[in-house]
Amino acid sequence: MFDFGGVLTTSVFESFASCSREISGDPDLLLQVVAQDEAASAALVEHECGRIEDEEFEAAVARGLAARGVQVEPHGLIVRMQRGLERDVAMRTAVERLREHGVAVALVSNSLGRDCYTGHDLDALFDVQVISGREGVRKPSRALYRIACERLDVSPGEALMVDDLAINVRAAHALGLGGVVHRSAARTVGQLADLLGLPAGALGCETRS
Numbered sequence: 001m002f003d004f005g006g007v008l009t010t011s012v013f014e015s016f017a018s019c020s021r022e023i024s025g026d027p028d029l030l031l032q033v034v035a036q037d038e039a040a041s042a043a044l045v046e047h048e049c050g051r052i053e054d055e056e057f058e059a060a061v062a063r064g065l066a067a068r069g070v071q072v073e074p075h076g077l078i079v080r081m082q083r084g085l086e087r088d089v090a091m092r093t094a095v096e097r098l099r100e101h102g103v104a105v106a107l108v109s110n111s112l113g114r115d116c117y118t119g120h121d122l123d124a125l126f127d128v129q130v131i132s133g134r135e136g137v138r139k140p141s142r143a144l145y146r147i148a149c150e151r152l153d154v155s156p157g158e159a160l161m162v163d164d165l166a167i168n169v170r171a172a173h174a175l176g177l178g179g180v181v182h183r184s185a186a187r188t189v190g191q192l193a194d195l196l197g198l199p200a201g202a203l204g205c206e207t208r209s
Contacts, residue, residue: 001148001172002126003139004109004117006164007182008091012112015084022080024070030061030081037064048110050133054078078113087120090185093204094192095125101198106130106148108161110138128152139163140171149177160195162188 005012013031020030033040043060046052055074062074095105107126111117111133122129130148132138137147149156156176163169169179178195182188189205192198 001106001108001130001145001152001159001161001177002091002095003161003163003165003168003182004107004120005085005112007162007188008088008095008107008120009085010088011164012085016081018084019080023072024065029065029068029070033061033064033068037067040064045138048112048132048138049136050111051136054113079115082113082116088185090189090205091182092125094185094189097203098192098196099127101196101202103196104128104152104154106152108139108144108148139165139168142171142175145172145175145177160192162192 002008005015016031016034017027021027023030034044035041037060040060040063043052043057047054047057058074058077061077062072065072098105104127105125106128107122108130109132111131117131128148128151130144130151132144135144135147137143139145145156145159145161149159152159159172160178160180161169161172162180162182163172164182166181169181172179180188180191180195186205189203190200193200193203
């Protein structure tokens with residue numbers, strides 16, 4: 001099981017920082033608003049669970065920014081927040097190689113906006129997609145991992161979760177899944193090869209970092 005932002009793409013935090021720098025000059029402000037402003041934080045949870053639309057989330061974040069002296073047009077804010085996300089080619093290659101070796105793979109991701117997966121050809125990349133906005137539950141809830149296991153037709157003990165957030169990997173561990181905290185493609189690919197008993201280089205990266 002693979003997370004999307006920060007695993008199959010560059011870091012969400014870096015993308016947020018880039019957007020925040022663009023609108024305020026402070027790379028940390030946007031993340032602070034989403035994490036600490038009560039209304040914006042609640043809107044993030046509701047949005048990731050698919051209970052509110054993009055526009056309502058954008059408005060909540062814009063109000064949080066305004067309370068900190070930064071005026072921004074709400075419309076299109078999610079697109080600006082996503083703009084820094086770039087494909088991690090090595091991790092996509094690893095997913096493709098896993099399937100070539102007969103390993104079933106699932107996307108298990110908290111969504112960020114209607115169009116956050118556009119252009120990533122996930123239907124071709126994954127056997128199963130379990131996305132929070134479609135399921136009404138978000139990581140680190142164990143329920144999302146249970147859904148993924150059911151759709152892959154595996155027990156938790158037969159599954160691994162790759163995520164850049166340790167809290168999400170800990171939640172997977174609590175359900176009985178194995179887990180890898182993603183820090184770099186080379187390191188993650190090496191760990192996956194070891195855990196799955198595959199030869200070095202079988203998933204596309206031979207040098208760990």
